[in-house]
Amino acid sequence: MDITHNTSDIDNQDLQVESIDDHLLGKHIALCVSGGIAAIETPKLARQLRRHGARVTAYTTPDALKFVGQAALEWGTGREVITHLSGMAEHICMDDLVLVAPATLNTINKVYAGIADNPVTTLVASALGNHTPLLIAPTMHESLYNNPFLRQNLARASECNNLTIIAPRIGEHKAKLPHLDTLVAASIRTLSTHPLRGKDILITAGPTPVKIDDVRRITNVFSGRLGTLIAQEAHYAGANVTLLLGKTGLRPPEYVPTIFHNDYDEYTRNVFDALAKGQDIGIFSAAVADYSPETVAQGKIPSGGAITSIPLVPTRKIINDVRERYPDLYMASFKYQIGVSKENLLAIAQQRVAHGSNLVVANRAEDMVGSHHAYIVGEEGVIATPQTKHEIARMLVDSIGERYEQHQ
Known part of the structure; x- marks a missing residue:
């Protein structure tokens, strides 16, 4: 510092x-x-x-x-x-x-x-x-x-x-x-005199585990720290924030209204419950499960080799459902990739913009060694290249503020 x-x-x-x-x-x-x-x-x-x-x-x-x-x-x-x-x-x-x-x-x-x-x-x-x-x-x-x-x-x-x-x-x-x-x-x-002052913003963060049985879950490595920082920045700006956060032990600031979810199903319900109350902007940074077990066992599957394989099926794409049901919602989504070139990453982000996201925060595992490099992408291409989680949060909130009124 x-x-x-x-x-x-x-x-x-x-x-x-x-x-x-x-x-x-x-x-x-x-x-x-x-x-x-x-x-x-x-x-x-x-x-x-x-x-x-x-x-x-x-x-x-x-x-x-x-x-x-x-x-x-x-x-x-x-x-x-x-x-x-x-x-x-x-x-x-x-x-x-x-x-x-x-x-x-x-x-x-x-x-x-x-x-x-x-x-x-x-x-x-x-x-x-x-x-x-x-x-x-x-x-x-x-x-x-x-x-x-x-x-x-x-x-x-x-x-x-x-x-x-x-x-x-x-x-x-x-x-x-x-x-x-x-x-x-x-x-x-x-x-704050930020353009987002008084706006209602839904922010999602952290994992959305899927059930194997009543005890076990499939999850991922993401903690929700970045989404929590985004919620903090939006609160600083004067926005009315609702944070939906997966339970990982991360404690958000006490001044950020937070609803925790245990799994993918709870997350889905919480997203649409929050949107039904009226939101101006949705920032979807949660690491949403792409697959879930084909069947969920009741109780606890016995240990000792009872599970030899877990057939998986794709989950519904929540952001696609959100866009279909709330076409006027200003949306920012996230895309994380491994083993792709910068050019391919940006192309994927542009495709996401073409399919309904107003802004996309895209990053690669290869760019996150010792930093948290990302690209904020809009219709016009790359609009910011933050290097840390704090910079992503600040630049994303500012970028939305600069563009939201034009969206209306």
Whole structure:
């Protein structure tokens, strides 16, 4: 990874962070910290936001500094912490986004009452008046989270079109701070101006095993990692994502709505159930079984040589059925080959485009040693040549965004 300063005034090597991507490049984020034990996570949160390109400034309530040191926040953000207001008018919100995490009951209720008595509540008051995007992550004991006056205030969030409540994780009788990647994803998604913002996207990933008997399956080596990254990128873009994922032990981000399938039959049902609810775009990266056993045995076939051969029959091509039933769906599909030339691979991808896929991601096993080289192919030919799974995900989502409106 490359080292990025995020802003030109951070030259101290110890304060620099490794760049993950540029989703927040050039964005100024005010990280508002109130007084709860979860405040100890905020230096790490600040650095994670910076890894995506953001410039982060921390604002604290007086009680916040009982839980997290000012020096730790200075290190995490790479800049001075706003602990009090002065003649420099720090309370006037000039940021692109305000993130209040953790947000205590006291701070939240002050915000809703219009009280501005410290750097956090005053900055938030200015942000609401400026219509600056505001994210609030309630974090407290469960008894406080269930306080009726707090719940009434949280339910009023829809009254402000620039305010979003990020739900906590509930456990150990606490409303816990969401995972840091969830807070970062919410920040990226909120600031997105991507063409796919608001679009409904179905993404499939991972294997679709076929049954031999009630215990055994035939499957493949694919984990669903690439499809999960595509779902993450689409979520960042602001799309409403549904991820259908084969069970391999891979855990998708908690912010991506995911439906797991055990086998080919479940996958098929899930695809058409999701499409029936209405989708603008389908990205079919699942490694769908091409063959299944001619018959499926009931129970468990005895071991010790009872199986000597397994006759196979072709499965239905799900993407063909999808195209036939949903002719207006914008589709991206995947094609993986072994032992073919680049020219033949691209010819196969073009045939897939001719038969209904708007875009095809094509790759060969020979090009995936030490990298994940692929070709994104459309009607006009090769439109991108990503070299990693992350690049495939980002370039595919961007390519769909550039072309979707023309498709309508």
